[in-house]
Amino acid sequence: MGSATRAIAQPAANRALAGIGLLVAAVACFAVLDTTTKFISLSVPALMALWFRYAFQAIATTVAVLPKRGWALLRTAHPKFQCLRGVLLLTTSLLAFFSLKYMPVGEFTAIVMITPLLITLLASLTLGERVSALRWTLVIGGFAGTLVIIRPGGEGFDWTMLLPLGLVVSHAWFQILTSRLARTEDPFTMHFYTGWVGTLVASVALPFVWAPLDSWMLWGGLFMMGLMGTVGHFLMILAYARAPVSTLTPFLYAQIGFAMLGGWLAFSHVPDQLSMLGMGMIAVCGAAGAWLAVRESRVTIQPPES
Numbered sequence: 001m002g003s004a005t006r007a008i009a010q011p012a013a014n015r016a017l018a019g020i021g022l023l024v025a026a027v028a029c030f031a032v033l034d035t036t037t038k039f040i041s042l043s044v045p046a047l048m049a050l051w052f053r054y055a056f057q058a059i060a061t062t063v064a065v066l067p068k069r070g071w072a073l074l075r076t077a078h079p080k081f082q083c084l085r086g087v088l089l090l091t092t093s094l095l096a097f098f099s100l101k102y103m104p105v106g107e108f109t110a111i112v113m114i115t116p117l118l119i120t121l122l123a124s125l126t127l128g129e130r131v132s133a134l135r136w137t138l139v140i141g142g143f144a145g146t147l148v149i150i151r152p153g154g155e156g157f158d159w160t161m162l163l164p165l166g167l168v169v170s171h172a173w174f175q176i177l178t179s180r181l182a183r184t185e186d187p188f189t190m191h192f193y194t195g196w197v198g199t200l201v202a203s204v205a206l207p208f209v210w211a212p213l214d215s216w217m218l219w220g221g222l223f224m225m226g227l228m229g230t231v232g233h234f235l236m237i238l239a240y241a242r243a244p245v246s247t248l249t250p251f252l253y254a255q256i257g258f259a260m261l262g263g264w265l266a267f268s269h270v271p272d273q274l275s276m277l278g279m280g281m282i283a284v285c286g287a288a289g290a291w292l293a294v295r296e297s298r299v300t301i302q303p304p305e306s
Contacts, residue, residue, distance in 0.1 A: 019243025022235050023251050029232030031258030033225055034096070034105050035266050040221045041101035045209040049222060050093050051202035056226025057233070058195030065188050073189055081181055082190065086197025088174040093198070095167035102160040104269045107149050109259035110279040111164040113286055116249065117142040118172040120289065135292060138285040145281030148274055187237050195230075249290035253283045 040049050066073055076082050099108050117139045150161045181190060213219055239248055256279055263269040271279065 016243045016247055019239045019248055020251055022239035023248045024254050026232045026235035026239060027252060027255035028258045029228045029235065031255050031262050033228035033232060034100060034109060034259060035262035036221050036224045037097055038100040038105055039266065040225065041097055043218055045211055046094060046097045047202050047205045047209045048211060049225065050097065051199065051206050052222040053225045053229050054195055054198035054202055057230040058199045060230045061192050061195050065192065069188065073192055076185060076189055078181060081177060082193040083197055085174060085177050086194045087201065088170055089194055090198040090201055092167055092171045092174060095163055095170065099163040099167060105263035106256065106260035106271050107275050108164055110256050110282050111146050111149060112168060113253055113256060113282050114142045114146055115168050115171050115175065116286055117289060118168055119175055122172055122176060135289060138289045141285040142282050145278040148278030148281065191233060191237065250287040253287055256283055
């Protein structure tokens with residue numbers, strides 16, 4: 001490799017490393033968000049907690065971005081899809097709230113991590129995309145890992161353990177819609193609408209679910225939810241601005257480790273051996289799916305021969 005080529009490659013490598021670092025920081029924030037949500041879910045009504053979480057994001061985004069972008073921040077070619085995206089994320093958050101109320105943080109996070117695998121399935125069924133036999137094997141392996149964690153028919157099984165599966169479906173559609181909008185929409189505009197749609201929808205129910213809080217820890221937890229959700233999404237936007245999705249996706253699975261750490265520190269919970277096996281299956285299949293996506297893209301887009 002010549003010196004000129006190395007000079008070009010080095011900044012790209014540095015940007016990729018920066019993107020990976022920002023993404024790992026983002027998923028650490030999301031793990032803290034989930035751990036805090038589990039704590040809050042024991043004492044605070046769901047829609048009240050989510051109103052605080054989305055209001056924090058909406059106000060913080062407006063204050064941080066609107067002065068720089070002006071009213072152009074609100075400009076979108078697809079207002080209906082922006083609203084639908086906000087509703088899908090609010091639905092995902094609501095299902096996450098109830099899931100975490102009944103499930104340990106680590107196991108919950110692992111099940112949520114089958115979302116990229118489900119997106120592969122939905123792309124095949126609804127968009128007509130061709131899926132290789134190896135990719136189907138990884139999808140099946142990820143769902144098998146989920147069954148190992150949930151263990152239908154087992155002594156510890158309860159219908160509430162199916163809640164994360166509903167979350168995965170809503171989150172998968174959210175991600176598919178996001179990928180379509182991201183081709184033409186400003187990411188900060190998308191972030192702005194996500195926060196305000198969630199806030200406005202939750203505001204409709206807020207008078208009916210409001211409950212007085214007599215503990216500063218609960219108020220602190222609500223603040224932490226809003227802060228971690230907002231910072232996490234901003235860090236993820238910065239990460240994807242520096243590195244491609246194919247580079248960053250495998251590192252999303254670091255959230256499982258952070259979630260296990262959060263569950264241990266906050267609730268003294270350690271997953272049993274079968275749950276650890278299921279979590280490992282999901283992480284391996286998901287990371288392998290990301291690697292396969294990179295490999296397939298390189299095979300599909302071959303550089304011209306000189």
